[in-house]
Amino acid sequence: MIACWGLFAASAPAQFLGPNPLTVSGRSGQFIVQGPASAEPDSILATNQSLIRLEPTLLAISAERIKQNLWRELETAQPWRGRVFVTLYPAGSAEDGAVITSERFKDGWQYHVLLPNVIERGRYVRAMTQVLLLELANRAAGPCSADIPTWLVEGLSRQLLTSKGIEIILPPPAAAASHSRLIQTRAGPVLSGLDVTAAIADSRWENPLNRAHKQLTRYPPLTFQELSWPTQAQLADEAGELYRSSAQLFVNSLLHLNGGRACLRAFLAELPQHYNWQFAFLHAFKGLFTGPLEIEKWWALQVADFTGYDMTQTWPADKSWQKLDETLRSGIQVRTGANELPLHAQATLQNIIRDWDRGPQTAALQTKLRELEAVQSRVSRDLALLVGDYRRVIASYLDNRDKTGLLLGLRKKAAQRRATAVALMQLDALDSQRLAWRSAQRPASPSGQTQAAPR
Numbered sequence: 001m002i003a004c005w006g007l008f009a010a011s012a013p014a015q016f017l018g019p020n021p022l023t024v025s026g027r028s029g030q031f032i033v034q035g036p037a038s039a040e041p042d043s044i045l046a047t048n049q050s051l052i053r054l055e056p057t058l059l060a061i062s063a064e065r066i067k068q069n070l071w072r073e074l075e076t077a078q079p080w081r082g083r084v085f086v087t088l089y090p091a092g093s094a095e096d097g098a099v100i101t102s103e104r105f106k107d108g109w110q111y112h113v114l115l116p117n118v119i120e121r122g123r124y125v126r127a128m129t130q131v132l133l134l135e136l137a138n139r140a141a142g143p144c145s146a147d148i149p150t151w152l153v154e155g156l157s158r159q160l161l162t163s164k165g166i167e168i169i170l171p172p173p174a175a176a177a178s179h180s181r182l183i184q185t186r187a188g189p190v191l192s193g194l195d196v197t198a199a200i201a202d203s204r205w206e207n208p209l210n211r212a213h214k215q216l217t218r219y220p221p222l223t224f225q226e227l228s229w230p231t232q233a234q235l236a237d238e239a240g241e242l243y244r245s246s247a248q249l250f251v252n253s254l255l256h257l258n259g260g261r262a263c264l265r266a267f268l269a270e271l272p273q274h275y276n277w278q279f280a281f282l283h284a285f286k287g288l289f290t291g292p293l294e295i296e297k298w299w300a301l302q303v304a305d306f307t308g309y310d311m312t313q314t315w316p317a318d319k320s321w322q323k324l325d326e327t328l329r330s331g332i333q334v335r336t337g338a339n340e341l342p343l344h345a346q347a348t349l350q351n352i353i354r355d356w357d358r359g360p361q362t363a364a365l366q367t368k369l370r371e372l373e374a375v376q377s378r379v380s381r382d383l384a385l386l387v388g389d390y391r392r393v394i395a396s397y398l399d400n401r402d403k404t405g406l407l408l409g410l411r412k413k414a415a416q417r418r419a420t421a422v423a424l425m426q427l428d429a430l431d432s433q434r435l436a437w438r439s440a441q442r443p444a445s446p447s448g449q450t451q452a453a454p455r
């Protein structure tokens with residue numbers, strides 16, 4: 001949306017911040033956060049555990065972390081172009097929300113986020129997610145600002161909150177003395193004179209979709225039409241939880257499509273060119289969906305698969321990846337000579353498709369399909385989608401390979417080469433996704449046991 005950014009930027013500090021506001025810049029320079037230099041603990045925090053208190057220094061760090069994790073979800077690393085100004089004001093109630101405004105200049109867009117200093121954590125993450133998606137979509141500096149669909153903001157913010165909540169939300173530390181002050185270091189501004197305690201993150205992995213699974217098995221998930229154009233009633237109270245759970249699953253499923261992340265990036269880039277986001281969506285995903293009806297059918301299948309999935313019996317992330325990795329490799333016996341003992345080796349799916357004769361290849365791939373089906377019921381949800389992709393590629397290859405039996409001569413050989421090339425390309429892409437997933441799951445701590453965050 002386009003709104004009067006200058007009005008908030010000029011009036012908010014004078015009205016809310018007092019005579020000596022604190023201004024902090026994020027590490028990348030994209031975020032400029034301004035708020036009161038100090039604040040007394042608010043009484044509403046003691047009665048509502050879903051609320052957090054925001055302070056300029058920690059908010060600047062939190063915003064950078066939200067951006068890093070959001071970009072990781074979308075697999076983008078392009079430098080930012082639009083600066084984001086964040087102003088904190090004293091909260092009047094627990095229901096206070098955020099206001100996001102934007103303004104276009106000759107060299108691009110700038111954004112202002114007006115936030116209460118006490119806010120529900122979900123609202124905070126949604127506000128930062130929305131402004132970051134706006135900045136990404138508006139980088140072409142077109143005449144109109146992008147209109148980010150609600151399902152994308154809600155889905156990605158819920159994904160970040162459930163998977164990285166302890167990393168991206170930093171509760172303020174308790175003041176050790178009234179004379180705590182801000183000092184400037186090479187790493188950025190830090191507060192001195194504070195008593196910092198450590199919040200230890202449980203190292204056990206929890207599926208980010210657990211909350212959505214509980215919600216969507218209890219209530220019917222929303223249709224694609226309901227996700228597309230939600231009413232105010234659908235976003236409030238318990239109905240809002242159902243919407244956010246549906247949106248998280250919808251976005252998660254899009255991300256795990258073959259090329260899904262690239263399509264989402266293309267979708268964001270096209271949004272400023274369309275008044276209706278569905279036109280941008282269909283153009284960006286044209287290789288996967290031909291129209292809204294096809295999206296609705298695909299979404300119905302995703303919902304049916306997800307709600308019938310037992311989240312309580314899955315392996316943790318490390319074991320899920322290990323089991324999938326073992327399943328994708330076949331043990332074979334290799335003889336280096338007629339009189340030599342056989343050596344044990346491993347063959348990938350690509351080796352089997354590219355190098356094996358038809359009879360052994362068929363037997364091996366059919367065995368792989370059965371093994372992958374068994375593994376899919378036990379691995380974590382996000383890997384289960386990837387396992388399904390492996391199964392579809394193998395089944396499609398066998399089907400396309402067998403169809404060439406009706407062809408003759410050179411046409412048959414050309415069709416077989418084409419089926420092999422397509423399968424190898426798809427398997428290479430899935431392997432890249434699997435390795436990227438593995439890298440994203442590794443803990444930042446060298447010990448791999450716990451993570452500590454200031455509070």
